Amino acid sequence: MLHELHIRNLGVIEEATAEFSTGLSVVTGETGAGKTMVVSSLRLLSGHRADASRVRNGADRASVEGIFSADSAAVDELVEQVGGYLDDGEVIASRTVNATGRSRAHLAGKTVAAGVLGEFAGHVITIHGQNDQLRLLDPVRQLGALDDYAGLGEKVATYQARRAEWLRLDKDLRRRMEARRDLALESETLQRAVEAIDEIDPQPGEDVEVKAQIKRLQAADDIRAGLQRAQAALDGMDGLSGDDFGDSEGASALVGQATNELTNLTDTEAEGGNLSDLADRLGEVSVLLADISSEIGQALLDVPDPDELDGLLQRQTQLRELRKYAVDVNGALAWREQARERLESMDVSDEALQKLQDDVAAARDAAHAVAEELSSARVRASKKFSKAVTEEIRGLHMSAEIRVDVRQPGEKADEKAGELGPHGIDEVEFQLVQGGNVNPLAGSASGGELSRVMLALEVVLAAGTEGGRTMVFDEVDAGVGGKAAVEIGRRLAKLAVDNQVIVVTHLPQVAAFGDAHVYVAKATSADSVTSSVRTLSEDERVEELSRMLAGLESETGRAHAEELMVMATEAKAKL
DSSP, X not given: OEEEEEEEEETTEEEEEEEOOSSEEEEEEOTTSSHHHHHHHHXXXXXXXXXXXXXXXXXXXXXXXXXXXXOOHHHHHHHHHHTOOOBTTEEEXXXXXXXXXXXXEEETTEEEOHHHHHHHHHHHEEEEOHHHHHHTTSHHHHHHHHHHHHTOHHHHHHHHHHHHHHHHHHHHHHHHHHTHHHHHHHHHHHHHHHHHHHHHOOOTTHHHHHHHHHHHHHHHHHHHHHHHHHHHHHHOOOGGGHHHHTTOOOHHHHHHHHHHHHHHHTTTOOTTOOHHHHHHHHHHHHHHHHHHHHHHHHHHXXXXXXXXXXXXXXXXXXXXXXXXXXXXXXXXXXXXXHHHHHHHHTOOSHHHHHHHHHHHHHHHHHHHHHHHHHHHHHHXXXXXXXXXXXXXXXXXXXXXXXXEEEEOOOOOTTOTTXXXXXXXXXXXXXXXXXXXXXXXXXXXXXXXXXXXXXXXXXXXXXXXXXXXXXXXXXXXXXXXXXXXXXHHHHHHHHHTTTSEEEEEOSXXXXXXXXXXXXXXXXXXXXXXXXXXXXXXXXXXXXHHHHHHHHSSOOHHHHHHHHHHHHHHHHHHHTO
């Protein structure tokens, strides 16, 4: 339910606030006063396209704010999803439109996309204008109206889900059949690549690890050579270090000779000499050199075998083959997994294609089964629907009959799936029967007749739904007068028993049925046109109805207005 609507700088309205209550609220005013701006503001709050031309001349932006209440779990869930909040069960929705054309939307205190406002409005408000009358001529809209009446929403959703699955499988099958040769070549290429990677059998991060090991082994060669040269210097070894030391004796042998010489001299040394001490010290050096030589030999044994380096270099060469697939081993492994998934999805073998054909047929049969159920339900509902709408339009003084023709078109020769359309296998056409002539509603109804048919549809559809919605009608009574206008007012009042109904009208017969009367007044100056919005008192309502009846205020007009209000009050009491 809409409680309050605040408009600023929208069209001719500089700033206005309108309060709405339950029941039927009528909006009237002179031509050009801005009555339609009330509907335009609600369309903005419903997420419709923002038009910069609606911004009042001289203003930077226009804004609309509405305060709604909705006893709906869907609304509560939506508010929770956007992170908003409810204020005493009320939701505030707003829309701002800049003169540049950009707009911002807010719901429950949070900035949201305009589409979110549309989703919110879908739960609380329905707007019908003259454009909606034209959309009534659309066969898809007619089909949707029949489905709404029959309560087939869930069945339609089930059908559309199964149709979508069938179309997906069918598209995949067509793609594989049409590109079978290309897919076969691609499959062979991918299979060879996967096999090549499998043959190398890389491990995650192996290239990095091998590179590090090679670096360590290459350094080990230098260590081995240095140790060998050191050992040759100590022990006089030939071989690797022979070029450096020739046939000279090692340090250990030379120290041993020096020790022997000093030892031999100690026998002839005079009392108090120190040659014996020197010989002992050289003996210690000889022992130390022997220990060092032994440890150098052990260190040589611990240096990795050069054959291991050769193996690692060969492995590195293998891993480099993977660079044709990715920059490193991990990338190549990821590419292999993607290739395997691709291979599974592009299996073009006869067995795979046959299985897919079977799946397509099964999915199509499943969708067609639901479509048949939908069709049967629509045929059953169409008769009841036609009768209900016909009763309503005859009550609106329209001597005609509405028929709902549900038919199945023939399958298109050039499109195998032509019979399974977005909404099923049916086409629906609303027909107007007058004077024994049956014609499509689209080609035979006048503007006034369309208004009455749309109102009749709303009354019929509302009878099968829960109340509590806000319904807005923008001059749906155009082209209607006399007793038909009175009946339109009566049916709008009937709708307002369980729903909040807001009607923009120029007919006093309709306005008289209002539970509340909102008047849009226009003030014209040399520079601008400004409109204001206010709720009329009972006396003011009489004056406004008098103006609408006669175009001027007079005692006769007032009497007619009062009589009209009494008639409307009595009629509403019988609803």
